[in-house]
Amino acid sequence: MRKRFLTIMMTGMMAASLAACGSTADAPAENPADVTSAADKATAAGETDTAADAGTEAATGDAADSDVAYIKEKGTLIVGITDFEPMDYKDDSGNWIGFDADLASKIAEDLGVEVQFQEIDWDNKILELDGKTIDVVWNGMTLTDEVKKSMECTNAYLNNAQVVVLPADKADQYPDAAALKDLSFAVEAGSAGEAAAEENGFNYTALQAQSDTLMEVQAGTSDASIIDLLMAGAMIGEGTSYPELTHTVELTTEEYGIGCRKGSDLAAYINDELVKLYQDGTTQEIAEKYGVQEALVAQ
Numbered sequence: 001m002r003k004r005f006l007t008i009m010m011t012g013m014m015a016a017s018l019a020a021c022g023s024t025a026d027a028p029a030e031n032p033a034d035v036t037s038a039a040d041k042a043t044a045a046g047e048t049d050t051a052a053d054a055g056t057e058a059a060t061g062d063a064a065d066s067d068v069a070y071i072k073e074k075g076t077l078i079v080g081i082t083d084f085e086p087m088d089y090k091d092d093s094g095n096w097i098g099f100d101a102d103l104a105s106k107i108a109e110d111l112g113v114e115v116q117f118q119e120i121d122w123d124n125k126i127l128e129l130d131g132k133t134i135d136v137v138w139n140g141m142t143l144t145d146e147v148k149k150s151m152e153c154t155n156a157y158l159n160n161a162q163v164v165v166l167p168a169d170k171a172d173q174y175p176d177a178a179a180l181k182d183l184s185f186a187v188e189a190g191s192a193g194e195a196a197a198e199e200n201g202f203n204y205t206a207l208q209a210q211s212d213t214l215m216e217v218q219a220g221t222s223d224a225s226i227i228d229l230l231m232a233g234a235m236i237g238e239g240t241s242y243p244e245l246t247h248t249v250e251l252t253t254e255e256y257g258i259g260c261r262k263g264s265d266l267a268a269y270i271n272d273e274l275v276k277l278y279q280d281g282t283t284q285e286i287a288e289k290y291g292v293q294e295a296l297v298a299q
Contacts, residue, residue: 005125040101059071067264071135072176077108080120080134082209086234086290087140099290104138126150129261137259140228142192152267156255159295161229163247165217165236171248186213186222193226196251214242230292275299
């Protein structure tokens with residue numbers, strides 16, 4: 001009896017043991033393919049997030065690099081100028097007017113921003129642009145090689161020349177550049193007039209503005225000055241503040257353009273505006289107001 005009881009117990013224990021083993025063996029094992037698939041999904045998700053972040057950063061970078069967007073966001077177009085009639089000068093109320101000033105105001109209006117005029121040291125115009133104290137140089141700027149290398153420039157919009165200004169009673173003595181060699185000149189620093197003086201080997205003093213050079217000649221401090229033809233037409237001779245001065249020799253012929261920061265999309269925007277305003281007659285109207293219509297470059 002006892003033997004039988006022990007036999008039954010042992011049989012029961014063995015059965016329980018086998019059942020436990022069978023349970024473990026029958027449990028579903030992890031599929032290696034499923035593990036790999038989960039890892040791949042996590043990696044793919046990470047890569048997607050990274051790509052999305054990169055796309056967002058690129059889009060943000062493009063917006064940040066746009067001068068047009070930057071100007072619209074801050075709500076102002078800051079125009080770098082000097083006192084240069086008939087391009088940029090003040091009326092009796094102290095407001096900036098002139099062909100360039102009026103044209104800049106019109107384009108700022110089309111941009112949906114306020115225009116602000118900032119007088120600058122012409123010799124530092126590139127530093128002013130790059131430092132973002134101004135957004136554009138719009139002041140009868142000659143498109144020299146140096147300017148085109150340092151700025152993103154618009155297409156030419158006015159023709160011009162660098163001319164010699166002398167007392168009218170002495171003009172006949174200096175019919176050409178060769179006759180001017182022994183004179184002392186006043187020129188604007190960093191201007192096309194200074195470049196013309198250097199090219200011709202003239203002795204000159206560089207001043208802050210073209211208007212200052214006329215005062216030098218009027219006072220007799222300098223024998224002559226070199227300024228823009230368009231300025232000479234507006235500021236010297238009969239009916240002006242300098243009736244005893246006249247312009248004689250044309251040292252160069254050139255074109256005016258508008259300067260933006262290197263790589264700026266603002267230049268292309270202004271080019272489109274120049275075409276539109278020329279074709280609808282706005283540019284002609286402004287030019288006639290300031291007497292520069294004969295110098296317009298067709299757009």
